[in-house]
Amino acid sequence: MKNTVLHKANERGHADHGWLNAYHSFSFANWYNPDKVQFGVLRVLNDDTVAAGMGFGTHPHDNMEIITIPLEGDLAHKDSMGNEEIIKFGDVQVMSAGTGIRHSEFNPNEDKRTKLLQIWLFPNKRNVEPRYQQITLDVKDRQNKLQQILSPNPEDAGVWIHQDAWFHMGKFEKGITETYTVKRNENGVYAFIISGTVTINGQTLETRDALGITNTEKMEITATSDAEILLMDVPME
Structure with a gap:
């Protein structure tokens, strides 16, 4: 669930x-x-x-x-x-x-x-x-899409850390929808709204609000104003 x-x-x-x-x-x-x-x-x-x-x-x-x-x-x-x-x-x-x-x-x-x-x-x-x-990073690479900024893998985009975590940042124009797929079954995603208003899986979030989601494979993000978000895909155990 x-x-x-x-x-x-x-x-x-x-x-x-x-x-x-x-x-x-x-x-x-x-x-x-x-x-x-x-x-x-x-x-x-x-x-x-x-x-x-x-x-x-x-x-x-x-x-x-x-x-x-x-x-x-x-x-x-x-x-x-x-x-x-x-x-x-x-x-x-x-x-x-x-x-x-x-x-x-x-x-x-x-x-x-x-x-x-x-x-x-x-x-x-x-x-x-x-x-x-x-x-x-080239911040233009997060315009209307999610840019990976962190992972567990030195070869991947972004910095790497000693943890099975992936971070993405996105800057979206009003009306843009993006789907994020969780990277690992045991992970949850903590979405932090840097600016603007977005809807994630039906929940409305405003500037500096956050939503943590566990036991999900995907999340749908819709910018209801121009918005910037940080997604932190992290182990729950």
Whole structure:
């Protein structure tokens, strides 16, 4: 039987630190909701706005796959593996934290904000050697279709992670319908609406709403306005 979970934008956790305005789809930091701890291996989905010149100081992670997707502006990254990079709109960054890494992230611009999604997935292997990957995608390849941005396979399009997960992004004009086929029987799909209004399997979703669907092979997505979405196809066990 198909199961769905609806997460409305205004029901997310919210923390405004001045320099950081953060919305949490799942329990994070000081916000805890027992009904919103994770969706399968998807543990964190943070929707962050970082003020000009501000950011996160050096902090540790381990045994987590961490994906960063800038939506606006730039993010400067520095880590204990020796990587120093700027992540921009159109880029996707992943860190497999594995046995442990330390990193910092900040907005390098003094005159504009940075908006980003940061997503954490539990890995399917523990204590791997930490790794870093960053790619630049052609965002035109997601116009009125779904562009794969992440998979388990280094040979496939997008970044890869230690998990049987696939992410796609799509930017649709009003009236466009797209069908997504789930990649793996045991997976569910968590659809996050970046902007606009869409209908997924008959459920209307607005900006920053999310819908989790399990026990389904396909999902039909119709843009009822111009819209942008992120689909996260993840193991449920």
